[in-house]
Amino acid sequence: MAEREHLLIGKHEERAPWKISDVLFTYVFIFALSIFAVGILLITNIDTQTSLFPALLQVIISVATISVIYLIVTKKYNIHFFDAFGISIQKIPNALTTGIVVSIILILSTTIISYAFSEFAEVQKQNPYGNVPMEKLRIISIMAVFIAPIIEEIFFRGFMQPALVKVLGVFGGIFVTAMIFGFSHAQYLGYSTALVAVITIGLILGITRHQTGSVMPGIFAHLFNNLLAAISLLFVNAQ
Numbered sequence: 001m002a003e004r005e006h007l008l009i010g011k012h013e014e015r016a017p018w019k020i021s022d023v024l025f026t027y028v029f030i031f032a033l034s035i036f037a038v039g040i041l042l043i044t045n046i047d048t049q050t051s052l053f054p055a056l057l058q059v060i061i062s063v064a065t066i067s068v069i070y071l072i073v074t075k076k077y078n079i080h081f082f083d084a085f086g087i088s089i090q091k092i093p094n095a096l097t098t099g100i101v102v103s104i105i106l107i108l109s110t111t112i113i114s115y116a117f118s119e120f121a122e123v124q125k126q127n128p129y130g131n132v133p134m135e136k137l138r139i140i141s142i143m144a145v146f147i148a149p150i151i152e153e154i155f156f157r158g159f160m161q162p163a164l165v166k167v168l169g170v171f172g173g174i175f176v177t178a179m180i181f182g183f184s185h186a187q188y189l190g191y192s193t194a195l196v197a198v199i200t201i202g203l204i205l206g207i208t209r210h211q212t213g214s215v216m217p218g219i220f221a222h223l224f225n226n227l228l229a230a231i232s233l234l235f236v237n238a239q
Contacts, residue, residue, distance in 0.1 A: 016084065016162035017077050023160045026068050030155075033061050055139045062151045069159050085158040086214025095212075099220025102208050106225045109204065110197040117193040134234075141230035149222035156181045156202070157209035157218050165210070174210060178202030201225065 037057040046053050073084045082088060156177055165173030182188075182199035205218045 016166070017079070018072060018159070018163055020163045020167060022072050022076070023163045026065070026072070026155070026159065029068055030061065030065050033064055037061060052139065055143060058143060059147065062147055065151060065155060069154060073159075085154055086212070087216055091214060091216055095214060095216035096220050098208070098212060098217035099224065102204065102217060102221035103224035103228075106201055106204055106221060107228060109200050110225075113197045113200060114193055117196070137234060141234060144226045145223060145230055149219045149226060152181070153205065153209075153215040153218045153222055157205055158215040161206055161209060170210060174203060174206035178206050 037054075037060075040057065041054060044053075070081050073079050074081055160180070161173055161177040163173075164176050167173070168176060178199050179202070181202035182195055185195070185198050188194040188198055201222075205222060208218050208221065209215060
């Protein structure tokens, strides 16, 4: 059993020499940068409901996150960035096909979770964005569809998960990464259904990353899932 676990761990994570300390450094960096961004918004008293400035700050944080990961992977460990995360043009067709299949699984899973909470836990349908102005909702949707899938898959599944898998094993690494992924979505912390759904999404995307050795299928699946969610959200809030 131990030998089989070792083989599973070495399946794709052998190309990831970075350590948990590298991941922790990056996570703390993102957190500190986010706090700094919130401080700027408070000091400048910018209207976060209508201004594009918060979205701009989020883009800056996203670029900074990828930049830190890039420097750690390429400079500290001397690995080509795309190779480290299984990214290549040649993989696009297969990654797209896998991504579509996984996105269907994500949609079915979250639908079942929503149904289960409403039927068995008697939790009413929850909408964390119910009071968000339509203009801000459009900006959030654009970020969620075109930026979040790339940043989150590279950071959580591409960077964090392999480091945790090497220490905790396949199941432990994927599970802990999914939990961190879920609780990192602070907007869902007060919404049990949404939080469980996001953690489940993290588990499925984590398994996809481990089985394929690439973040590309997860990026496509994440994109399609968020696109459908954004369309649904915009439609519901427009009523």
